[in-house]
Amino acid sequence: MIPFPLDFSSQCSQLMTTGLVMRSALVDLDGRLAIVHVSKGDDRKYNSMIIWKMEKCMVWKKLAIAIPLEASQMFSRRLLRVTTNHFGEVMLFLIGKSKRSNTALLLLYNFKSQVWRKLDIHGLLDKPSPYFWDTAVMHVIVDNLFSVAGGSSNCPLACAG
Incomplete structure (x- = not known):
């Protein structure tokens, strides 16, 4: 049995999923449990990511x-999933509404x-489905995005401060 970090339960009391929003996840990060x-x-506002x-x-x-x-200003959108990819990146999946339609966005660290x-995903939410929000489906989307982009789709974000 592996105990959770001592400060995890006090700092992250909102681990539970509320609707489709999930702010915490147990993931594989570079071959390690995280x-x-x-x-x-x-x-x-969402301003930091804490990783154990x-x-x-x-x-x-x-x-x-x-x-x-x-x-962090993009978090006016709704945070739906936190997961990782096989490149050792943490992925934050967000959706939001623009004037014309729903938009999807991946923030990767x-x-x-x-x-x-960041990766903007256009046209994906025109016909929303509850299955779309599944983490496994998110991995398929990301794998296809990286294969199309050759693994180098870079839209770096500048660090504030």
């Missing part, structure tokens, strides 16, 4: 990653390069 939690600041990563010595290592201001990227 807990990812997107947290809100005093201004009630299981080390080889079976101890949780806590990392806090600031979400750049440009990206690469641990090796410590760079945030």
Whole structure:
């Protein structure tokens, strides 16, 4: 049995899913078990990502990653899923409404390069389906996006501060 990090339950009391919104996830990050939690600041905006990563010595290592201001402003959209991809990136999947239609957006954080990227996904939400929000479907979408883009679709976000 692997215990959760001591400060996890107190800091992330909202682990539960509310509707389709999931702010925390248990994931595989670079071959290691990790807990990812997107947290809100005093201004009630998502401003950081807290990650507890299981080390080889079976101890949780806590990392806090600031979400750049440009990206945190995108959280006026609804955060639906937190997961990872096979490139070792944490992915935050958001939807929002524009004047014409629903829009989908992926924010990706690469641990090796410590760079945030965003991918806008157009035309995907024209016919919303409850199955679309499934994490497995999200992985298929991301895998196809990276294969089309050759794995180098870069829209870096500048870090604020």
